[in-house]
Structure formats: structure tokens, C-alpha cells
Amino acid sequence: xxxxxxxxxxxxxxxxxxxxxxxxxxxxxxxxxxxxxxxxxxxxxxxxxxxxxxxxxxxxxxxxxxxxxxxxxxxxxxxxxxxxxxxxxxxxxxxxxxxxxxxxxxxxxxxxxxxxxxxxxxxxxxxxxxxxxxxxxxxxxxxxxxxxxxxxxxxxxxxxxxxxxxxxxxxxxxxxxxxxxxxxxxxxxxxxxxxxxxxxxxxxxxxxxxxxxxxxxxxxxxxxxxxxxxxxxxxxxxxxxxxx
Numbered sequence: 001x002x003x004x005x006x007x008x009x010x011x012x013x014x015x016x017x018x019x020x021x022x023x024x025x026x027x028x029x030x031x032x033x034x035x036x037x038x039x040x041x042x043x044x045x046x047x048x049x050x051x052x053x054x055x056x057x058x059x060x061x062x063x064x065x066x067x068x069x070x071x072x073x074x075x076x077x078x079x080x081x082x083x084x085x086x087x088x089x090x091x092x093x094x095x096x097x098x099x100x101x102x103x104x105x106x107x108x109x110x111x112x113x114x115x116x117x118x119x120x121x122x123x124x125x126x127x128x129x130x131x132x133x134x135x136x137x138x139x140x141x142x143x144x145x146x147x148x149x150x151x152x153x154x155x156x157x158x159x160x161x162x163x164x165x166x167x168x169x170x171x172x173x174x175x176x177x178x179x180x181x182x183x184x185x186x187x188x189x190x191x192x193x194x195x196x197x198x199x200x201x202x203x204x205x206x207x208x209x210x211x212x213x214x215x216x217x218x219x220x221x222x223x224x225x226x227x228x229x230x231x232x233x234x235x236x237x238x239x240x241x242x243x244x
Contacts, residue, residue, distance in 0.1 A: 011085075015160035021152045023168070023210075026197040027070065028144045033197075033243045034063045035137040039130035041234065047123040055233050057118035062182060062189070064111055067140075069174055071100045077167050078155060085158045092150045099143040106136045185226040191219055192227025199244045 011017060038060060045052045079093045110132050117125045155164065175186050183189075198206045207216055231240045 011160060012162070015162050017085075017158055017160060019156055019159050019161040019164040021156045021164060024152060025148065026194060028148065029197040029243055030193045031067065031070070031140060031144065033241075034066070035133065035140055037234075037241060038063060039133050039137070042117070042126050042130040042133070045121050045126060048121050050119065050121045053118045053121035053126075057114055058183070059230075059234060060114055062186070064107055064114075065178070065182060067103065068107065069171065071103060073167050073170050073174075075100060077163065077170070078151070078159075081163065082151070082154055082158055086154065089154050092154070096143075096147060096151060099139075099146070102139060103136065103143065106132070106139060110136060185230060188219075188223035188226035189230055191215075191223050192230075193243075195219075196240075196243050 038056075041056050042060070045056060075097075079097060083090045083093050110129070113125065113129045113132065116122075117129050172187070172190075175182065175190060179186055195203060195207065211219070234240070
């Protein structure tokens with residue numbers, strides 16, 4: 001299933017400006033966690049342990065795919081609408097476009113390093129790989145903070161809820177479309193990471209408010225097992241580090 005591209009310019013008929021953008025905080029929390037953890041996971045692989053490098057490499061590929069997808073979705077859904085509805089925000093939007101381009105350029109340097117490291121579990125290759133991911137992490141942290149401070153308030157005032165929700169629908173459809181490449185557990189991983197991004201004392205109410213009852217049941221019966229299995233693969237000998 002391919003989601004229809006969002007319209008730009010004027011507000012679509014039957015919709016009104018104003019939306020809840022708070023879900024983006026959770027998505028950003030996931031990215032901060034993923035890119036904080038990944039360099040250490042790479043460095044922990046023993047030289048020559050290609051079984052372990054294959055496991056970490058699979059999740060590194062998912063991290064890279066997710067970041068590309070997230071930024072490409074924002075590029076489609078946000079920037080033109082924001083500048084057309086409020087030309088005064090063009091400077092902030094131009095900074096976001098430039099930061100997305102820089103993240104893409106850093107990913108282009110990093111991603112070709114994945115396969116050689118996975119194939120060999122070479123320590124020197126792994127260290128270079130991890131250091132370059134740390135550079136990306138630092139770039140990403142600055143970008144995410146600026147986006148939360150400058151873009152989220154604009155989006156909440158200028159976009160309709162339907163336009164904002166399109167990004168979530170598009171993300172889910174993209175993951176489902178690429179399930180063969182990403183793995184059959186990809187939607188379970190997405191759901192589990194999103195739930196883990198909510199503080200423990202808020203999680204129960206958040207799930208009741210944001211996940212329909214049939215999907216909560218599906219998660220508890222099936223998807224959570226897949227998510228937990230993935231976390232045990234990543235952290236076989238210690239608790240999963242907290243996201244919040």
C-alpha cells in the first residue's frame with residue numbers, strides 16, 4: 001500500500017489548522033537512543049566474531065533505513081507547507097533542509113562501511129565505523145533539538161491534524177512495503193521502540209490513549225515477543241538500556 005502524497009499550499013477542504021505534534025518527541029527520543037547505543041555495540045564485537053557482527057549489522061541497517069525514511073517523510077510533508085502558509089519561517093525551514101542534507105551526506109559515508117565490517121568483524125574497520133556514527137550522532141542531536149524548538153510550534157499552528165498524521169501513516173506503509181528487506185519483525189520493532197520511548201509511569205495511559213484495543217491485544221500476544229527477542233539479541237548479557 002502506498003499512501004497518497006500530502007497536498008501543499010492551502011488548507012485542504014474540511015480541515016483546519018492546529019495539530020498535536022507531541023508524538024515527534026517520542027520518535028526523536030528513539031533516534032537519540034539508537035545512535036547513542038550503536039557505536040558501543042559495534043565496539044563490543046570481538047575481532048573475527050562474524051556471527052555477532054551480523055546481528056549488530058542487521059540492526060545498524062535498520063537504524064540507517066529509519067533515519068533516511070524519517071527525514072524523507074518530513075521533506076515531503078512539512079517544508080513546502082510551512083513556507084507557503086507562513087513565509088516568515090523560511091529561514092528555519094532552510095536550516096532544516098540543510099541539516100537533512102548533511103545527515104544524508106554523513107549516512108552516504110557510513111553505509112558503505114557496513115558490509116565490509118559485518119563480513120570480517122575487523123576491529124580497525126569497526127572503530128572507524130563507530131567513530132563516523134558518533135559524528136553523525138552529534139549532528140543528529142543538534143538537529144533534533146533545533147527541530148523541536150523551532151519547527152514543532154510552527155507545525156502545530158499551521159498544519160491540520162490530518163496532514164500531521166499523514167507522516168505516521170506513510171511511515172507505517174513504507175515499513176510494511178519494505179518488510180522483505182527489513183525483516184518480518186519490523187512493525188513489532190517499531191511498536192516496541194515507540195512504547196519504550198514513553199516513561200514507565202505514563203506508558204499504560206499512553207497506550208490506552210494512542211493504540212486501539214485490537215492492536216494492544218496483538219502487541220501483547222505476538223508483537224511484544226518479537227520486540228523482546230530483538231532486544232535480547234542486542235543485549236544478551238545485560239539489561240536493555242533505558243530510553244528515558
